[in-house]
Amino acid sequence: MTDAHAAPPGPLGFGGAPLGNMFDTVDEDTARATLEAAWDEGVRYFDTAPHYGAGLSEHRFGEVLRTKPRDAFTLSTKVGRLLSPDPDGGNDGPFKSGLPFEQRMDYGYDATMRSLDDSFQRLGLARIDFVYIHDLAPDHLGDEWHEQFEIARDGAMKALTRLRDEGTIRGWGLGVNNVEPCERALAEADPDVFLLAGRYSLLNQPALERLFPNCVDRGVNVVVGGPYNSGLLAGRSTYDYAEAPQEMVDRRDRLDAICRRHDVDLRAAALQFCAAHPAVASVIPGAKGPDRVHANVDLMRATIPSGLWDEMKAEGLLPQDVPVPG
Numbered sequence: 001m002t003d004a005h006a007a008p009p010g011p012l013g014f015g016g017a018p019l020g021n022m023f024d025t026v027d028e029d030t031a032r033a034t035l036e037a038a039w040d041e042g043v044r045y046f047d048t049a050p051h052y053g054a055g056l057s058e059h060r061f062g063e064v065l066r067t068k069p070r071d072a073f074t075l076s077t078k079v080g081r082l083l084s085p086d087p088d089g090g091n092d093g094p095f096k097s098g099l100p101f102e103q104r105m106d107y108g109y110d111a112t113m114r115s116l117d118d119s120f121q122r123l124g125l126a127r128i129d130f131v132y133i134h135d136l137a138p139d140h141l142g143d144e145w146h147e148q149f150e151i152a153r154d155g156a157m158k159a160l161t162r163l164r165d166e167g168t169i170r171g172w173g174l175g176v177n178n179v180e181p182c183e184r185a186l187a188e189a190d191p192d193v194f195l196l197a198g199r200y201s202l203l204n205q206p207a208l209e210r211l212f213p214n215c216v217d218r219g220v221n222v223v224v225g226g227p228y229n230s231g232l233l234a235g236r237s238t239y240d241y242a243e244a245p246q247e248m249v250d251r252r253d254r255l256d257a258i259c260r261r262h263d264v265d266l267r268a269a270a271l272q273f274c275a276a277h278p279a280v281a282s283v284i285p286g287a288k289g290p291d292r293v294h295a296n297v298d299l300m301r302a303t304i305p306s307g308l309w310d311e312m313k314a315e316g317l318l319p320q321d322v323p324v325p326g
Contacts, residue, residue, distance in 0.1 A: 082115055
């Protein structure tokens, strides 16, 4: 882990998208028990966002984290969407049965400050440690991401830099599913940390060649989200929040076959691989129940023989020079 900038603790954190009812609904008792299980297992980094269930994830995080000593955990949320009351709202993309709010994209300065004020209210907490500018990337915005990046550079990035310099937050960065915006942010701004989802995993590593070495050089840390590629590496059929293409299913099956030969759970290899790169501060799989939390902790601690990584490289499933555990 690099140390020039502040970083969330690791190696294992808690990603809040599932508790915003991603793909499936989670009842309140289960959501509360899931967060309590993470706390009991020693997890101390929690990431959420207004987008996750139109504020539902933030509400659930706040309900539990308000009962914990504030200096004992690290919390991050995101900006880039403003929520407005809407009786027909709460269903956006993969999120089901969220709160009754409509979401509107806005990466401007004033919108960023308002978004954070709203998040403080939803969380019921007086401190947020890290703030990510959410989905400022081509997968969400298409070609418009360049124009929106310029708006954010003069808006959200300036607002968050001011808040960091004033000590209101510890740091800021981007929370995205693409490498290119992170590379541009390094070139044009002074971020502290990136939350990069799905772009550094057993299935693909587009962040490996340029972004991660640049982060190490700059002392900018990375939080890896989506270590299971939104489910494909954990037994689901989804990849990047949609039905997985056959080529990725085939690649997953080849990785799984190697894991089985070494008596290793594919999910353990997925988690530990992400955590092994020196740029990575934390890995934040989500969970929809206490059992999955306990499983993630056990998977991160599992013993993996070095021969497994050797075989993955020999079969061309991992680059020869990629860092691996141990």
